[in-house]
Amino acid sequence: MSLSTPRSLAGTSVPSSLEPAAGRRRRRRISRDQVLSVLLVSPSILAIAVFVYGFIGWSLRVSLSAWSGLNPDYTFVRLQQYAALLHDRRFAIDVRNTAIFTGLFLVVCLTIGFFLAVLLDQRLKGENLFRSIYLFPMAISFIVTGVIWRWLMNPATGTRISGLNLLFDRLGLDSFISRWHTTLPPWGIAFVVIPAVWQMSGFTMALYLGGLRSVSEDLREAARVDGANEFQIYRHILVPLLQPVTLSAVIILGHISLKIFDLIVALSQNDMRLDVPAVYMWRTTFDGNNYGQGAAIGIIMLVTVALLIIPYLVYSMRTEATQ
Amino acid sequence: MTTASPARRIVRPILYLLLILTAIVYLLPVYVLLVTALKSFAEVDLQTMWNLPSGFYFDNFREAFRLLAPHLRNSMVMVVSASLISSMVGSVNGYIFAKWKFKHADLIFTLILFGMFIPYQSILIPLVQFMQLIGLRGTILGLALVHVIYGIPITTLIFRNYYAGVPTEILEAGHIDGAGLVGLYRHILFPLSIPGFVVVLIWQFTQAYNDFLFAVVLTNPAQWPITVALNNLAGSQIVQWNVQMAGALLAALPTLLVYIFLGRFFLRGLMAGALKG
Numbered sequence: 128m129s130l131s132t133p134r135s136l137a138g139t140s141v142p143s144s145l146e147p148a149a150g151r152r153r154r155r156r157i158s159r160d161q162v163l164s165v166l167l168v169s170p171s172i173l174a175i176a177v178f179v180y181g182f183i184g185w186s187l188r189v190s191l192s193a194w195s196g197l198n199p200d201y202t203f204v205r206l207q208q209y210a211a212l213l214h215d216r217r218f219a220i221d222v223r224n225t226a227i228f229t230g231l232f233l234v235v236c237l238t239i240g241f242f243l244a245v246l247l248d249q250r251l252k253g254e255n256l257f258r259s260i261y262l263f264p265m266a267i268s269f270i271v272t273g274v275i276w277r278w279l280m281n282p283a284t285g286t287r288i289s290g291l292n293l294l295f296d297r298l299g300l301d302s303f304i305s306r307w308h309t310t311l312p313p314w315g316i317a318f319v320v321i322p323a324v325w326q327m328s329g330f331t332m333a334l335y336l337g338g339l340r341s342v343s344e345d346l347r348e349a350a351r352v353d354g355a356n357e358f359q360i361y362r363h364i365l366v367p368l369l370q371p372v373t374l375s376a377v378i379i380l381g382h383i384s385l386k387i388f389d390l391i392v393a394l395s396q397n398d399m400r401l402d403v404p405a406v407y408m409w410r411t412t413f414d415g416n417n418y419g420q421g422a423a424i425g426i427i428m429l430v431t432v433a434l435l436i437i438p439y440l441v442y443s444m445r446t447e448a449t450q
Numbered sequence: 451m452t453t454a455s456p457a458r459r460i461v462r463p464i465l466y467l468l469l470i471l472t473a474i475v476y477l478l479p480v481y482v483l484l485v486t487a488l489k490s491f492a493e494v495d496l497q498t499m500w501n502l503p504s505g506f507y508f509d510n511f512r513e514a515f516r517l518l519a520p521h522l523r524n525s526m527v528m529v530v531s532a533s534l535i536s537s538m539v540g541s542v543n544g545y546i547f548a549k550w551k552f553k554h555a556d557l558i559f560t561l562i563l564f565g566m567f568i569p570y571q572s573i574l575i576p577l578v579q580f581m582q583l584i585g586l587r588g589t590i591l592g593l594a595l596v597h598v599i600y601g602i603p604i605t606t607l608i609f610r611n612y613y614a615g616v617p618t619e620i621l622e623a624g625h626i627d628g629a630g631l632v633g634l635y636r637h638i639l640f641p642l643s644i645p646g647f648v649v650v651l652i653w654q655f656t657q658a659y660n661d662f663l664f665a666v667v668l669t670n671p672a673q674w675p676i677t678v679a680l681n682n683l684a685g686s687q688i689v690q691w692n693v694q695m696a697g698a699l700l701a702a703l704p705t706l707l708v709y710i711f712l713g714r715f716f717l718r719g720l721m722a723g724a725l726k727g
Contacts, residue, residue, distance in 0.1 A: 159630070160550070160630050160631035161550070161552060163631050163632070164546045164550040164552055164631055165552050167542050167543075167546055168542070168543050168546045168547070171539060171543050171562070171602050171606065172558060172562070174599045174602060175561070175562050175565050175599075175602055175603070178565075178573065178577070178599050178600065179564070179565040179568065179573065180561075181576075182572075182573035182576035182577060182580075183568070183572055183573060185573075185575075185576035185579075186572050186573060186574075186575055186576055189575050189576075199579070243472065246465060246468060246469060246472075247469075249465055251462070251465060251466060251469065253469075257469050257472075257473055259710075259713055260473045260476050260477060261472070261473070261476055262713075262717070263476075263706065263709055263710075264476070264479075265709075265716075265720065266656060266702075266705045266706055266708065266709035266716065267660070267702045267705060267706065268659070268660030268661075268662065268677050268701065268702070268705070269660070269662065270660075270662050270677045270680055270681050270701070271677075271680065271698045271701050271702045272479075273681075273684075274680060274681070274684045274694055274695075274697075274698045275479045275482065275483055275695070275698055276479065277684065278482070278496075278499070278691055278694075278695065279478075279479060279482060281496070283496075286497075287496070287497075288497070289496035289497060289499055290496075290499065293497065293499065293500065294500055297500070325476065325479070329476075330720060333717060333720065333721070334721070337721065382567050385569070386569035386570075386571070388571075388662070388663055389662040389663065389677075389681075392662070392681060393681050393684060396684065396685050397685075404571075405569065405571055408571040408574070409571070409574075409663075409666075409667070412574070412575060413578075413667055418575055421571075421574075421575060422575050424571065425569065425571040425572040425573070425574060425575070426572055428569040428571050428572060429568055429569055429571075429572035432567060432568065432569050433564075433568075436564065436567040437564070440560055440563060440564060440567075441560075444556060444560050448556065
């Protein structure tokens with residue numbers, strides 16, 4: 128969509144229309160503007176080269192070192208840090224927590240997001256207001272969300288009952304009373320999905336709603352004329368057309384949940400049962416000074432996210448280029 | 451469009467009921483936040499947290515503000531400078547990547563984009579070492595700089611998509627009139643860029659303001675932005691939960707206000723993050 132137009136101004140076509148001399152000495156002569164264009168973006172390119180790629184390389188080097196302590200120690204220990212993580216019980220819990228969290232978060236977020244989008248797609252009155260209500264938690268930080276939900280998901284019962292448990296108690300919905308995120312492992316982490324969904328389902332809704340609205344009304348009208356009911360229109364026309372949106376949503380939500388950090392920090396306040404790799408990395412590096420181990424966790428996180436993101440980036444760029 | 455059929459008349463109220471019920475669920479946390487923050491110290495009790503306050507009291511707010519005001523200031527200084535610089539960098543980058551394709555520009559752009567998805571844990575150790583080395587660790591300026599740099603991918607992407615929507619014919623006409631790279635930007639694209647700037651400013655404002663990871667490793671208590679200070683407050687045994695709630699409301703307020711008044715632009719930044727122009 129965005130690449131087809133710029134092409135005509137891009138690359139060689141610009142100087143040929145701009146400068147008569149370009150015809151004579153086309154191969155040698157590079158226009159002043161072309162040099163300038165590269166000069167203008169080079170600080171950014173350099174910054175990304177250093178702060179992203181250079182630092183990833185540096186992290187990789189740290190992850191292959193014995194560095195443990197305040198002073199850098201680059202003694203090469205091959206893959207020992209990674210091997211140690213493989214046998215580390217805390218890291219095993221982290222991986223399990225991330226898997227449960229990511230799986231549940233994706234399923235619940237996509238389901239609720241889709242449901243809300245279909246609901247808002249019915250052209251009801253007050254659509255804008257409702258859309259804003261579902262979406263506003265996106266504007267808030269995970270830290271704020273964590274602080275609020277820590278009190279809402281207060282696990283206390285009996286005379287100390289409070290938060291959602293208290294609400295359920297008052298409403299006579301006793302069966303919903305729960306120990307929330309303090310439920311015994313491995314399911315405590317599953318409850319952290321609730322605030323995460325509260326925060327991110329509006330975004331999923333917006334993605335789906337954008338997709339639904341991009342399907343022309345003519346197509347729906349044609350289906351109606353052919354005798355399809357609303358459910359069939361969604362089932363057979365809209366849902367298949369929304370597959371690219373689902374893919375985008377899975378990628379975006381997936382990479383957020385794989386690196387979930389702030390929410391866990393604010394919600395769990397050091398509860399090890401809710402530990403995830405991002406928190407372990409931070410604790411072991413900056414509290415424990417186990418730099419080698421911290422770097423190894425960081426690299427493992429990067430590889431996991433890259434497996435999800437790189438195919439998506441390549442796919443996005445290819446489809447863009449062919450359009 | 452379709453005329454109101456009997457089935458529609460039954461379905462509509464159910465749909466509204468669903469909309470309203472869901473909206474209530476989404477607003478529950480805000481309700482608790484508000485009623486708690488507005489209660490007097492005396493009537494704050496975990497067991498009555500759903501009750502309405504007996505009046506408007508600002509005790510909790512005053513206490514939260516006393517504890518968090520310096521950090522709110524840190525956040526604001528950091529966030530305003532970061533988002534202003536970010537938007538300018540993004541605008542120039544977006545212009546070049548949309549309209550002046552140099553060799554391998556698309557490949558380089560994709561490599562830049564990857565930077566917005568990486569888990570920052572994978573660059574955190576070098577980043578802290580580097581900032582220490584150049585003397586910017588523990589400074590608000592350093593934190594702002596980090597947000598500008600790691601904001602390059604998203605700001606470039608938003609502006610690139612935005613400028614791609616400007617018809618190339620307009621620029622070609624400018625070309626024929628003798629405008630070069632700078633002239634085209636100054637006289638044609640920049641005046642058209644206000645919506646793009648608003649989207650990027652809001653996006654970077656929200657991102658930098660809500661960040662916790664960079665702030666917690668790059669600043670000391672004196673420069674803590676509000677997210678780190680709030681988390682510290684929440685972890686403290688001395689600060690009461692009602693003050694924590696008031697603090698959470700205070701911390702949420704700036705981005706919430708931006709969302710309420712400029713929500714349309716906020717949504718556009720959000721969508722750009724999904725790589726769809």
